[in-house]
Amino acid sequence: MEVLREKVEEEEAAEREEAAERSEKMRPAEVWKEETPMTQEMLRDLEKKLSEMEIPTPADPLTFPKDTIDISMLPQSYKTNSPKEELMLQVADNFSRQYSHLCPDRMPLFLHPLNECEVPKFVSTTIRPTLMPYPDLYNWDSCAQFVSDFLTMVPLPDPLKPPAHLYSSTTVLKCQKGNCFDFSTLLCSMLIGSGYDAYCINGYGSWDLCHMDLTREVCPLTVKPKEKVKKEEKPPPKKYAIKPPRDLTSRFEQEQEAKRQEEIRAHEEKLRREAEERLLEATKMKPDPLHGLRVHSWVLVLSGKREVPETFFIDALSGRSYSPQDDHFLGIESLWNHKNYWVNMQDCWNYCKDLVFDLGDPVRWEYMLLGTDKPYLSLTEEDDDDLNDEDDVEALGKEDEDKSFDMPPSWVQQIEITPEEFETRCPNGKKVLHYQRAQLEKWAPYLNPNGLVCRLTTYEDLEYTKVLEIKEWYQNRGDMLELRHINKSTGLIIDYFKPGHPQALRVHTYKSMEPEMDRVMEFYEVARVDGLIKREETPNTMTEYYQGRPDFLAYRHIIFGPRVKKLPLNSTDSNPRPPVKITERFYRNPEKPADDDVAERVFLTTEERIQLRYHCRSDHITSNKREFLRRTEVDSKGNKIIMTPDMCISFEVEPMEHTKKLLYQYETMMQLKNEEKLSKHQAWESELEVLEILKLLEEEEEAHTLTISIYDTKRNEKSKEYREAMERVMHEEHLRQMEAQLDYLAPFLAQLPPGEKLMRWQAMRLKDECLSDFKQRLIDKANLIQARFEKETQELQKKQQWYQENQVALSPEDEDLYLSYCSQAMFRIRILEQRLNRHKELAPLKYLALEEKLHKDPRLAELLKVFG
Numbered sequence: 001m002e003v004l005r006e007k008v009e010e011e012e013a014a015e016r017e018e019a020a021e022r023s024e025k026m027r028p029a030e031v032w033k034e035e036t037p038m039t040q041e042m043l044r045d046l047e048k049k050l051s052e053m054e055i056p057t058p059a060d061p062l063t064f065p066k067d068t069i070d071i072s073m074l075p076q077s078y079k080t081n082s083p084k085e086e087l088m089l090q091v092a093d094n095f096s097r098q099y100s101h102l103c104p105d106r107m108p109l110f111l112h113p114l115n116e117c118e119v120p121k122f123v124s125t126t127i128r129p130t131l132m133p134y135p136d137l138y139n140w141d142s143c144a145q146f147v148s149d150f151l152t153m154v155p156l157p158d159p160l161k162p163p164a165h166l167y168s169s170t171t172v173l174k175c176q177k178g179n180c181f182d183f184s185t186l187l188c189s190m191l192i193g194s195g196y197d198a199y200c201i202n203g204y205g206s207w208d209l210c211h212m213d214l215t216r217e218v219c220p221l222t223v224k225p226k227e228k229v230k231k232e233e234k235p236p237p238k239k240y241a242i243k244p245p246r247d248l249t250s251r252f253e254q255e256q257e258a259k260r261q262e263e264i265r266a267h268e269e270k271l272r273r274e275a276e277e278r279l280l281e282a283t284k285m286k287p288d289p290l291h292g293l294r295v296h297s298w299v300l301v302l303s304g305k306r307e308v309p310e311t312f313f314i315d316a317l318s319g320r321s322y323s324p325q326d327d328h329f330l331g332i333e334s335l336w337n338h339k340n341y342w343v344n345m346q347d348c349w350n351y352c353k354d355l356v357f358d359l360g361d362p363v364r365w366e367y368m369l370l371g372t373d374k375p376y377l378s379l380t381e382e383d384d385d386d387l388n389d390e391d392d393v394e395a396l397g398k399e400d401e402d403k404s405f406d407m408p409p410s411w412v413q414q415i416e417i418t419p420e421e422f423e424t425r426c427p428n429g430k431k432v433l434h435y436q437r438a439q440l441e442k443w444a445p446y447l448n449p450n451g452l453v454c455r456l457t458t459y460e461d462l463e464y465t466k467v468l469e470i471k472e473w474y475q476n477r478g479d480m481l482e483l484r485h486i487n488k489s490t491g492l493i494i495d496y497f498k499p500g501h502p503q504a505l506r507v508h509t510y511k512s513m514e515p516e517m518d519r520v521m522e523f524y525e526v527a528r529v530d531g532l533i534k535r536e537e538t539p540n541t542m543t544e545y546y547q548g549r550p551d552f553l554a555y556r557h558i559i560f561g562p563r564v565k566k567l568p569l570n571s572t573d574s575n576p577r578p579p580v581k582i583t584e585r586f587y588r589n590p591e592k593p594a595d596d597d598v599a600e601r602v603f604l605t606t607e608e609r610i611q612l613r614y615h616c617r618s619d620h621i622t623s624n625k626r627e628f629l630r631r632t633e634v635d636s637k638g639n640k641i642i643m644t645p646d647m648c649i650s651f652e653v654e655p656m657e658h659t660k661k662l663l664y665q666y667e668t669m670m671q672l673k674n675e676e677k678l679s680k681h682q683a684w685e686s687e688l689e690v691l692e693i694l695k696l697l698e699e700e701e702e703a704h705t706l707t708i709s710i711y712d713t714k715r716n717e718k719s720k721e722y723r724e725a726m727e728r729v730m731h732e733e734h735l736r737q738m739e740a741q742l743d744y745l746a747p748f749l750a751q752l753p754p755g756e757k758l759m760r761w762q763a764m765r766l767k768d769e770c771l772s773d774f775k776q777r778l779i780d781k782a783n784l785i786q787a788r789f790e791k792e793t794q795e796l797q798k799k800q801q802w803y804q805e806n807q808v809a810l811s812p813e814d815e816d817l818y819l820s821y822c823s824q825a826m827f828r829i830r831i832l833e834q835r836l837n838r839h840k841e842l843a844p845l846k847y848l849a850l851e852e853k854l855h856k857d858p859r860l861a862e863l864l865k866v867f868g
Contacts, residue, residue, distance in 0.1 A: 148319030183316035203332040205296030219435035478705035555585035
């Protein structure tokens, strides 16, 4: 016996060594130490002593306190297992025993944890595929973001093993918190319901992933999309082209400039690398003693369905997507969906980078059930040729059908998210996330009085002390404000507005809301009558850009002079700044010749000059120009001066083609004087519009008015009052109709004159008429039922007589139709007979009941007492 015991101990030691080697390969993050024979003997003695001791293992604490879950309100499927579920648990236990025997070095499988009612449930049955009724939850990114925002993360009780309890998604949604397995189960249910090929994973993750630490991640809102640079297509070379002039620049100077630019780029690259190294050193995480051992759960989405091009991971805690090559995911034990369960048999020495997610490969993935959901193994063309024999394929399919076992249906109720929960999203309506040098705050709509729903604060340092910029997103604002970007270093503020602003404002860039300061206003030109696109303002200038105007105006630049002081008035509205120079530019008018189409017009108001520049003809390299000088209108002798040749200085490209006469110049100058007055007036209107917009923005910012949709019956008070009034009117109308229907004396009282008091003989006559009318209606109803009964009986007899006469010549189809008719006719006859018998039994009782009601009716009771 001692020799046998020694052999057994040697075999156990060898198995333990092999298991240690296999575990070292499967879990690369664990550090194994070499053991000496003396250490092995001490360990065997210690294991023997410990095996003799019975120490109760404490159960894992629940994710939620039990008093927060009302088990009595849960359906029966939560509290018990169906026969198919019990059989599934037996299959899972058998699979687990075989797996533990074949892979003793691997961690126990996560198969059937307890639910909220302390009932073991298989993990695949906990997934309830559900398609949400909200279009925003149809894609994977919006689903993942909703789950991440809606739930609060609770860490696992033991970071080294899966939880002992896995609650239903309905309970998790009700409590709004859960661990990574609860997050993944809910997200997987929503993704499968939306058509994705999604799976829950039980594996190992990094410290950041398990604790939802995003302080080393870059905020997605700070990443700018890459701009696609369009390559300019070079025009084909012309056959006859002018040779370019010789390049007379010094090559030596060009080489020196290139060297200098290269040194500058090298210095900037060095500074950038040093900054990145400092950042990596500052954000470098301390070594995790449990690296590679921390259990984590996430979601796998395979390519194929919903046009997913590549397989990727989704961390349900943060809602972010990752590539399988990411270093945060250190290994996979198993994965499952609502139809099957797979165990990873691949080596995870290189994390998840080398894993092949071909779930139909039994060498890489050991599946539990032979159900129809098992994917096919990816075959090469050579292997595909060997399966051309249809008989072998049919035989293989029959063999699989005989051994297959379908997954029981989910025991979880239908997952429902109310519109209020979908709108609120975050617990208590607010959630704060910390990223690398950034803080993201989220609020539910209408929670803040100013409509703020999201705020991104970017910091210069990792300690979140020095703010660089702030971005605030708004919803349901009355002023249509959508985004506000605040740059703390420059003090610049940029407001973005949605379409619908009273002044068609689109973007407002400013540093101060005081008038006559630096600012830029951009407008929705389609919503404005004047076609204004942008207005730039400085303390002394104003520049406006136009598009789509009938006068082809494209640009107006105004230079203001110092304001003239007025003693009785101090308001800037009534004392506008005088324009010193007004420059206007125009688009090309194709209906006019280029020589007569003004391209630029400059009004020098203080110098009393007007400069014109016309568009250039296609066959010219320069354009016509004119300058009008406004002199005194009276000469030295007191004569009135209308127009002299020296008042117009012209430059004609083609002076021989047409020469403008003095009358044309005079008419042009008179027209320009009117245009100058109009331009001054428009400049004054632009100033007033700026003041009006600033005043409107200040009032809206102070008022914080939020718009409420007419379909939002919860917040819209007018709609709510109108709906309640309509419901009240409908209820009163329904009650009135019910009273009119139940008033059996109404037809007889209508025969009497209105307002006349009933006499005793009239009350007796009303009673007799009402009873006689009711009696007649009972008799008519009985006669109607009797007539229908006799009609059905006669038709059946005629059909039977017809059958007796034509029985020999009838086909089988006609006999089937006859039998079917006889069956339906007998059914109708029996029903009519029962109705007639029941009516005969109840008619006397109804008559007596009506008579009693008439005696108790308050309108006849006092009068009928006299007659006994």
